[in-house]
Amino acid sequence: MSVLSAKYMHDEAAAFEHVEAMIWGDEPICPHCGTVGNAGKLEGVRTKPSKKNPEGKERHGLWKCRECRKQFTVRKGTIFEESHIPLHLWLQAIHLMVSSKKGISSHQLHRVLGITYKSAWFLTHRIRECMRDGALAPMGGNGGAVEVDETFIGQNPDKPKKKGARGYAHKNAMLTLVDRDTKRAKSIVVDDIRKHTLVPILRENIAKEAVVYTDEAKQYGKLSDDFADHDFTTHSKGEYVKREKPQVHTNTVEGFYSIFKRGMKGVYQHCGKQHLHRYAAEFDFRYNNRIANGIDDSQRAGLVLESTYGRRLTYSDSSTVRA
Template sequence: MSHRIREAMRENGFDVFGLEGGDVEVDETFIGHDKTIKPKGEKRGRGYHHKNKVLSLVDRKSGKARSMVIDDVKASTIMPILQANISREARILTDEAGQYVHVGKVFDGGHAFTRHGAGEYVSSDDATVHTNTIEGFFSVFKRGMKGVYQHCGHNHLHRYLAEYDHRYNHRKALGFNDFERAEAVLKGVS
């Protein structure tokens, strides 16, 4: 039943992020163990290859998030997703990861990034260049997944992402109350 409710939380509309040259933060995270990659009983090594990969976008202007499960973190996988979800005039904000090297060529607003590896989390040249908003979203998501749900199969991860996107997109800071959040879920049921 709870998976049905999470499905009802999935966004039905397809709003494009970064309209009118707005800023869109893009980042990926890794969570849990993808059992389709490393079957149970096999030794788990370091790294992230055996984990579930999640790509998220946060539109700073609207304050909304959109997340999806992806197969890998290659540019060939991520770029089509960005082009389908983000307006061409948007400015893309990321970390220094290699898969985002050519983002500036696709989006007219350009591409700005911070160098987390060098200890830079907010650009010293421009204080608007950071990924702190999306890192905060990931913090809430991971705390919930590790603390509340604890176990999530790869085949259900998209539903949990829909729940956390819904919570983020209908939070009090955006002017939503409990009744409006519940109403939005009920609209998703139909």
């Protein structure tokens, strides 16, 4: 049976029960006072009558805390808070985003879910916010290998295209690290690819005992001073794997970029610099939680749901850059 045929994907009451189980577990948690397991479920409560709904709409998943006497639902404090989109449509959107290897556009979601494009755009950014993971341990622990590379995407509004400048000078820069042992990636949007910009990021995100592999770019010239070892391949000479040391290459991170760029160019097509960090987080999330790491689509969707609390993103915030 298709995952999208599951009851919680179509029934609002079942959707609330599913999200409650993922976020709360066995007992409700009051978002107002933090009390656990001391709330009663309110059945049959409806909203005020309106022209569109003369009898009012049923309020699914409504609870009342016995401690602070306040009402709440599982939406409170999550990315679903104050959203007029039914919860079961949120669950469909989450599944479609986590199961699409190269992403799914807001235009596609607005057609599939039957919501406005503006709502679909905002919905996808809220979901991407849940995919961000800033708590990764330093890569390359226990002497593991870490591949490092940078790429360029889109157009940086602060760097207009100039005649005679390098082909990437006007584009947004992104640095990506891939840990070969854990098969995880971390992408960081950077202002430039100069040594004084990149090296501090590498020091912060890579363990000192790690072995680092890069290409021959000058900004990586003295990484052996900061890590256990550093080696590189000379792409300008057509060398992508060292013959005498076949473990020296950046093909893994290049493979990550192939997926990232196919998605950004083929699906999303355009992305402003202020949003690039969320798109990068989306591709990192799917890469880090892929089948090769033992995580299927449903488990991936569950990881997003578990991260929805405390990640609320307002519409005005969605246009600002967050570190």
